[in-house]
Amino acid sequence: xxxxxxxxxxxxxxxxxxxxxxxxxxxxxxxxxxxxxxxxxxxxxxxxxxxxxxxxxxxxxxxxxxxxxxxxxxxxxxxxxxxxxxxxxxxxxxxxxxxxxxxxxxxxxxxxxxxxxxxxxxxxxxxxxxxxxxxxxxxxxxxxxxxxxxxxxxx
Numbered sequence: 001x002x003x004x005x006x007x008x009x010x011x012x013x014x015x016x017x018x019x020x021x022x023x024x025x026x027x028x029x030x031x032x033x034x035x036x037x038x039x040x041x042x043x044x045x046x047x048x049x050x051x052x053x054x055x056x057x058x059x060x061x062x063x064x065x066x067x068x069x070x071x072x073x074x075x076x077x078x079x080x081x082x083x084x085x086x087x088x089x090x091x092x093x094x095x096x097x098x099x100x101x102x103x104x105x106x107x108x109x110x111x112x113x114x115x116x117x118x119x120x121x122x123x124x125x126x127x128x129x130x131x132x133x134x135x136x137x138x139x140x141x142x143x144x145x146x147x148x149x150x151x152x153x154x155x
Contacts, residue, residue, distance in 0.1 A: 014036065021075070022075045022078070023074060023075060024078055028077070030136065031132065031136055032071055034132045034135065034136055035067050035071070035128070035132045036067065036071075039063045039067040039128065042060060042128060043064070046060040047060075054116075055120070056121070057117070058111065058117035058121040059121040061117065062124060062126040063126075063128045066126045066127075066129045067128070069100055069104060070132075072096075076093075080092055080093055
């Protein structure tokens with residue numbers, strides 16, 4: 001049985017691991033942690049179905065691809081804010097953006113055209129980042145509502 005202490009311990013361990021890899025901002029680290037956990041759940045959920053459903057591996061590849069992209073973007077986004085020269089920062093952002101876009105497009109092309117991946121499960125895997133953002137936003141909104149103090153003047 002998973003207890004809250006075990007879950008908290010695992011989360012803290014993952015946070016320390018992310019912090020050691022340059023994810024210094026707490027909100028960014030929380031988002032990256034959520035994406036990693038979601039991807040792990042997708043991989044664990046897809047693994048038994050790979051022999052039964054040809055879309056299972058495409059779903060897993062899409063989730064891994066978007067997670068790698070997201071982790072790279074999150075880490076670089078924290079670093080680029082420290083650039084003193086604005087022109088250098090914009091150039092770095094554009095170069096990294098187009099490089100990531102090219103690599104992602106190439107991987108998607110290879111998966112669909114050469115490996116025969118089904119596009120819908122692949123897209124569903126890529127969409128896990130949207131699910132991550134929605135869950136993160138809903139949890140933050142719920143926390144903000146829970147911490148409000150009501151004075152009776154709201155009505």
